[in-house]
Each structure stands twice: as structure tokens, then as C-alpha cells.
Amino acid sequence: MTTIGFIYPDHAAEDDYPLAEQLLGGSDADEGDIRLPVEHIYGTDLHAVPELLDLGSEARLADGATLLAKHEPDAVIWACTSGSFVYGWDGARDQADRLAAVAGVPASSTSFAFVHAAQALGVKRVAVAASYPDDVARLFVDFLAVGGVEVLTMASAGIDTAAEVGRLEPEAVVRLAAENNHPEADAVLVPDTAMRTLGEINAIETALGKPVLTANQVTIWEGLRLTGTTRLVRSLGALFRVRS
Template sequence: MTTIGFIYPDHAAEDDYPLAQRLLGDVARLTVAHVYGTDLHAVPELRDLGSPERLREGAASLAAYDPDAVVWACTSGSFVFGHDGATEQVAALARDSGTPASSTSFAFARAAQALGLRRVAVAASYPDEVAEMFVQFLAIEGIDAVSMSSADIDTAAEVGRLDDERVVEIAMSGDHPDADAVLIPDTAMRTVGLLDTIESALGKPVLTANQVTVWEGLRIAGLSPQAPSLGALFRQVAGSEADHVS
């Protein structure tokens, strides 16, 4: 069975990954390894969390599972390095793991492009300063954020404690009538089990951090399974040739 390895920061919503594996019908093994640091949504702390040393540690932890692809499952811990820095981060991860590699920031870009999305609304849990950096990253990838809302939550641990009602509320309040989709960028937020609910309520595609991270891992490993309960991304995009960010 194909194995996808995910390097996940600390603990918050990592149970989205075994849930996604079940919803996908176990077409691949989704394996999570943790790295640890301060979970504050602030640029210096996020740069430390996504440092080469931590990702090498994560890659080493995953090596025992012989993964076919590895993804850094952290949006803010990648885009805070800027587009060039995030590109180098993924290239280093590919070298360290000996596999195709990517990160959640690139997963959002590739997923939006696969769906043909060019105008999106960003519904972030981060403070404004951090959320703006995600908007800038998307712009370099040709994706225009027509609106951005931020819940201004300071830590990933707090995001991981949000109940379903609050997650749906963040998604709904972050929508914009000119947006083709809503992007929810924090891997600390449990969203995999809520995709149908949110998309039905909004009437448009929703891309969430753990959803696109799983999709990206499968894509770079050469898989493109469909899963109706994992949102428009897994219903509408299939059969695309795998490549990886380098």
C-alpha cells in the first residue's frame, strides 16, 4: 500500500488524517509524525517551527514507515518564509526524506489551480499579520484573495479546541460573494468531517488545510482517488499527473 508521511506540528487536529484515510477507503496509509515547538501564531515562532532542523527530525521519524511522499503539514510554518523560502523548504525536505515532498501552502495553491479557482475568500484563524502573509503567498501563485477575515486566535492549541459550530461559523463569516471558493488555512483546525456541511451551506467549494494536505500527499505520490465526502476537491479533480514542488 502507498504510504504518505505527514510532518505535523505539536498536537491539535491530527485526528483529521486517520479520518481522511477512512473516508478515502484506505487507498493509502496516511502516517503522521510530530515535531514540537512553540505553537504561537507569530512570525518568529512559526519560522522556528518550520526550520530545517525540525523538518529533518520529522523526516527521520517517518523514515521507518518508508513513505512514498512526505508533506510538511503546516500552512503558516511554510508561507512565513515567503514563496522562495517555502520552495527551498520543500526542496530540502525532499532531499532529507528521499521522496517527493510538498507543504500545505503549496497544497492550497495546487488544489486551487486544479479546481480552476482564481478568486477566493480566506477565512483564517490567525492574527491579521500572519493571515496577510498567506494572501501574499497565494498572489504569487496567481490566486487573488478578494477578501480576508481573521479570527485572531493566538495559538494552534486554541484552534484545536474549537467546536464544530465555531469552525462552521468561521467559514461562513469568511465568505465573500465575489469568491469562487473559501480557503481555511490552519492545519490545527478540525475540518475533514465538516466539508460537506460547510460546502452545502456556502454553495461553493471549500479548501481546508488538512484536506488539501492529504490531497497533495496523494497527488505527489501519483494517486488521485475520489471521495465524495471530502469536498469538491476530491469529487471534481481526478487523474491529474503527479508532480512535486521543487
């Protein structure tokens, strides 16, 4: 049994995780025995830099690690893109290292998951379809650049809170990604764990004719990567159809 614990901010799209657990262990997967427990920390759901720095603070993530301890995870992931990239590359690295020290197991965050997933697929140039306000979204572009991922175009939906993102209808999620593609991009990235995307990934990839990487998708994949586990799942996009 492999157990990957996720620290998730507030409430929005955390139901993507039990869905993924079902897909990873059900008839859609080639193997089972994956547990994906989620524990919540609370701060703000505002997409603004000061609030995001507070949300991803060492103390809050330590609280999340304490909540996850009862699940005895093999790895822990901070399931928040903006609450990690807002620290910059070095700050996000320190954030993950401190989380690992507290949890006593390997740790990472959604921001690093995007970079590692792009590397696994050989993706070099991307389009970003962000839900965030423009100033926050640009920090994600900067983070990707340090990780060797070039952003050809970045679209910002300007949504102020995670709660609003969590209320987006599936059609709106597909439209956000499909309308903000770039013809020369290797993939489209959709960075917000507050957005339900797991049920829409294949529809987006069909519309685009290329891979799509979404926040909850890459976060779950990153946990598997940290534990040395590979699962092939047809319904979770190109990322889950290659052995990394």
C-alpha cells in the same frame, strides 16, 4: 499500497488524518490501500512570525523526516500552513526541496497544497477565513498572490495559538467559513492544520454553494497528487470529487 507521511507540529487536529485514511480506504471511496502516518515535531504553537520560522526550520523538518522513515513513505508533506508560507514563496520552495532531499522522496507543504488545489479546481479568486492574527494571515494572502490566486477578502479570527484553534467546536468552524465568504469568490480557504475540518467540509460547501478548501484536506490531497494517486471521496468536498 501508497504511503504518504505527514510531519505535524505539536498536537491539535491530527485526528483528521486517520479519519481521512479511513474515508480513502472505506466504503466512501472508490479505491483503498492508502496509509497516512503522522509524526510530530515540537516547537511552539504560537502564531507569531519568529516562532513560526523556528517551527519550520530545516533542522526540525529533518527530525520529522527521520521519524517518518520507518513508515517508508512515498511522499512527505510538512502539514503546517503558517510554518511554510511565513517563509515566502521562494523560502517555502527551498524548505520543501530540502525536506525532499533529507526524506529521499517528493515533498511539499500545506501552503503549496492550497495553490495546487485551487489550480485543480480552476479557482482564481477566493475568500480567506483565517484563524491567525492579522499580520500572519496577511502573509498567507501574499503567498497566494504569488501562486496566482487573488484574495478578494480576508478575515482574521486573531487566535494566538494552535491549541486554541484545535479546541474550536464544529459549529464554530462552519461559522468561520460561512460568515467570511465573498459573493464573487470561487471558493473559501480555511488555512490552519490545527483546525479539525474534515467532518465539516460538506456542511460548509452546502451553506456556501461553492467549494471550500481547508488545510488538512488540501494537505492530504497534495500527498496523493505527489504520488500520482487520485481518490474520489464524496465526504471530503469538491476537491475530492474531481480527477486531477
